[in-house]
Amino acid sequence: MRKNSKFAGFYMGLIFFLMYLPIAIVIIFSFNESKLPVRLTGFSLKWYQELLQDNAMLEALVNSLILGCLSCLVSAVIGTLGAVGLSRIRWKSRGVLEYISILPLMIPEIILGMVLMAFFYLLGLPFGMLTLLIGHTVFCVPYILMEVKARLVGMDPSLEEAARDLGAGPGRAFWDITLPLIMPAVISGSLLAFAMSMDDVVISIFINGPRLSTLPIKVYTQLKTGVTPEINALCTLLLIATLIIFLIYTRITKNKHK
Amino acid sequence: MKQYRNLIKPYLVWAFVIIVIPLILIALYAFTEDGNEVLTFSFTLENFRKFLEATYMSVIFKSFKLGILTTLICLGLGYPLAFIISKCPEKSQNLLILLVTIPEWINMLLRTYAWMNLLSDNGIINRLLQLLGISPVTMMYTDFSVLVGLICNFMPFMIIPIHTSLSKMDKSLIEAAFDLGANKFQTFTKVIWKLSIPGVLNGIMMVFLLSISTFVIPKLLGGGQYMLIGNLIESQFISVGDWNFGSAISLILAVLILIFMSLMKKMDKDE
Numbered sequence: 001m002r003k004n005s006k007f008a009g010f011y012m013g014l015i016f017f018l019m020y021l022p023i024a025i026v027i028i029f030s031f032n033e034s035k036l037p038v039r040l041t042g043f044s045l046k047w048y049q050e051l052l053q054d055n056a057m058l059e060a061l062v063n064s065l066i067l068g069c070l071s072c073l074v075s076a077v078i079g080t081l082g083a084v085g086l087s088r089i090r091w092k093s094r095g096v097l098e099y100i101s102i103l104p105l106m107i108p109e110i111i112l113g114m115v116l117m118a119f120f121y122l123l124g125l126p127f128g129m130l131t132l133l134i135g136h137t138v139f140c141v142p143y144i145l146m147e148v149k150a151r152l153v154g155m156d157p158s159l160e161e162a163a164r165d166l167g168a169g170p171g172r173a174f175w176d177i178t179l180p181l182i183m184p185a186v187i188s189g190s191l192l193a194f195a196m197s198m199d200d201v202v203i204s205i206f207i208n209g210p211r212l213s214t215l216p217i218k219v220y221t222q223l224k225t226g227v228t229p230e231i232n233a234l235c236t237l238l239l240i241a242t243l244i245i246f247l248i249y250t251r252i253t254k255n256k257h258k
Numbered sequence: 259m260k261q262y263r264n265l266i267k268p269y270l271v272w273a274f275v276i277i278v279i280p281l282i283l284i285a286l287y288a289f290t291e292d293g294n295e296v297l298t299f300s301f302t303l304e305n306f307r308k309f310l311e312a313t314y315m316s317v318i319f320k321s322f323k324l325g326i327l328t329t330l331i332c333l334g335l336g337y338p339l340a341f342i343i344s345k346c347p348e349k350s351q352n353l354l355i356l357l358v359t360i361p362e363w364i365n366m367l368l369r370t371y372a373w374m375n376l377l378s379d380n381g382i383i384n385r386l387l388q389l390l391g392i393s394p395v396t397m398m399y400t401d402f403s404v405l406v407g408l409i410c411n412f413m414p415f416m417i418i419p420i421h422t423s424l425s426k427m428d429k430s431l432i433e434a435a436f437d438l439g440a441n442k443f444q445t446f447t448k449v450i451w452k453l454s455i456p457g458v459l460n461g462i463m464m465v466f467l468l469s470i471s472t473f474v475i476p477k478l479l480g481g482g483q484y485m486l487i488g489n490l491i492e493s494q495f496i497s498v499g500d501w502n503f504g505s506a507i508s509l510i511l512a513v514l515i516l517i518f519m520s521l522m523k524k525m526d527k528d529e
Contacts, residue, residue: 008342012354015339019361019410022372025382029375078272085266100273108471108515110488111284111508114495118287118505119280138276141269174265199365201474206495219367223374223478232375235368246363250356 030232047233060218067214068197071136076190079144084178087152101145104138112138113206120207127209135207136200140193147189151182188252195245287505305506321486325470328408332465336416344424355421358414370407370478377403399481407479408469415468416461423457456526463522467515487511
């Protein structure tokens, strides 16, 4: 195979530069003293200080964290059971069920959002944390289900059979043998789901209700009015949090393949 | 196998209640008359007729135009990149692919917002132009800014599948083509391109689907008045309150997407 030419290297560098430039600018200007995002006037942490004093923003952050953890937890249970169940049943409808399991990832988010909004409205559920939680499981479950399913495919079924032969009941065999084996996939899937939940704007906008605001929704409403250095600071912090989750995720998935 | 039936039950209940029923509900909404309070069962095609009005048709055309343009540019820029990455040594390939995926982990709002800094009237690009003595250009709140936002947000979805099919390719086929006297250009068109088509189709599908249904990016980079299908659906549900019409638009969008996807699948099989 031929090596890349100099031009190829230049092209690659250019694309990556364009990809990361806007993000780099956000970080740089978050430490900039001036309010205008054009001139660098000096290093300052005042936007971070202002951010920390913004109670509405902190409340939104707490909401997002609670929501992320809860939807992750609920989805991990439903998704893991679903994946284990799906891999074992020999029903005719299995194909349909598998199709439904990835359906939420294929339907545009906006359609999911409005579908859920109409559904909750008809059910008479008050819009708030509960509707957000149910709504977020719609995309969290498929992520966990897919990760766990992939792990189950590579698993040796004789391990569980051995446990059953040695007298363990089905529940015991699942709890003691299968679950520890698929645990890395459950965790990596949950991390992915958590990141998605912390990230979600589109679905949340439809089902959040008038009083409750998650962090992305708060950012979204502020952005509609324009750019502020405070948002730069917030984005930089979010970026760091995202990178940490991402690093943990790649760690786990890497070990999984070994 | 009976015990597993119990295991899967919570999942089945969830899938049925949260996914299947609401989707059926929307189809019902699309074919019925107004009444946000309770679902009334007076069937009508009015919602679909309304859709054919010129104002709404122009929104659809604009969405498709932008979607296709985004997809083509992503393909044009992304294919070479995927190709270059696939020719790097294995170790740096992993790193480069990581670099491509990291932006996807970053919040979409953040990525979009980052461009607002650059493109706005008194933003960095205009500032640089000013220093060069060129009068400022309005880039924010135009088709251009929306297009830039779409491309930058969805580019990785084009690069990853193409890279996957390029790196899975049997390298001896390329050597064989060279041995049989094909030049670089022929090898590319007759062997490499053909073998990478599944990845290309996957990428096209992903980017097109994402760009046709987005509403956050056009809202932020295109301004409040900017209308694509996604914004139309959102406004029907959130500000206008005509849920039946909103449902009809969603249904049309879903059908268009299904048609598009089956076309892509068919092309994939034919190859």
